[in-house]
Amino acid sequence: MADEPKDDGLTGAFYGPAIPPQQETTAAPRGRPFSKHEFKPYTLLCTAFKIFTLVLITVGLIVLLLWLIYQPKTLKIQVQDASLSRFNLSSSNLTIYPNLTLNITMRNPNQKYNVNFKRIEADAFYNGARFGFLILPNFRLDKKNTTTLVFSYVTPAVLIGDTVRTTFNREKSEGFFYIDLKMYLKVRLKMLIVQSVEYRPDVTCSLRLPAPGNATSAAVGFAVTECDVESFS
């Protein structure tokens, strides 16, 4: 034992245990004595690989099973409050001057999954034309948890469309503006250490907002609005 250790760099870790004499016998037919130092690492590597593969398959099956049992529920998104303190259309062109502040809640109804937001785009539309574009900061929404997001659209924008002015004038005289909030989300669900593929659910919130300066409409106010959220699939 003492004279052979240095000749094989791979063997260093496997010294020590008693050598069963049978191994010498089985190795004998190959001409050169089949040293335990060459044989054992290979067997161990094989066994380790088999175990690794089995563990991988088992983990995969468990994840698949859990996924089937705990189908993820879609996010619950509500506009709690929305106020339009300015919404003027230029008389000479289709520039809109908005001041829209939104307060929305996002709820993760799942008991097993955390939701990691990878991108939150929130756009505002009037009469089908986009006048607001925001990228909100990403965050993580824990299981059974709710968060509130508050953001505003104040940048003037040029609306596109032939019907913008007629719609605007009609809605102003009726006392309520109809604005759509659309959110384009990229999320991954996470259970323990397992992360899902990326989902891209779209969200639509159809808002009915009292026209600024109209006291009758302001008295009616804004009603909490449930958003339409695409499911995870």
Ligand SMILES: *[C@@H]1O[C@H](CO)[C@@H](O)[C@H](O)[C@H]1NC(C)=O
């Ligand atoms: C916008 O409309 C408000 C009334 O709602 C008015 O007081 C204000 O002067 C208007 N601003 C512009 C820039 O037209």
Ligand SMILES: *[C@@H]1O[C@H](CO)[C@@H](O)[C@H](O)[C@H]1NC(C)=O
């Ligand atoms: C639109 O009209 C406003 C005045 O109401 C003016 O300040 C603005 O520059 C005009 N915008 C465009 C794109 O013509």
Ligand SMILES: *[C@@H]1O[C@H](CO)[C@@H](O)[C@H](O)[C@H]1NC(C)=O
């Ligand atoms: C928007 O309205 C809020 C009040 O609702 C006001 O505090 C803020 O200064 C306004 N912003 C702009 C750009 O008009």
Ligand SMILES: *[C@@H]1O[C@H](CO)[C@@H](O)[C@H](O)[C@H]1NC(C)=O
């Ligand atoms: C958002 O709206 C809710 C419900 O109206 C309110 O309790 C909360 O204080 C609001 N949050 C902010 C930051 O305005």
Ligand SMILES: *[C@@H]1O[C@H](CO)[C@@H](O)[C@H](O)[C@H]1NC(C)=O
């Ligand atoms: C929401 O998450 C916080 C930590 O981010 C946690 O302390 C709290 O218990 C969670 N709420 C619920 C209802 O699980």
Ligand SMILES: *[C@@H]1O[C@H](CO)[C@@H](O)[C@H](O)[C@H]1NC(C)=O
């Ligand atoms: C104010 O809104 C009411 C409906 O809430 C509408 O009947 C009325 O015409 C509006 N007033 C003006 C000046 O546009």
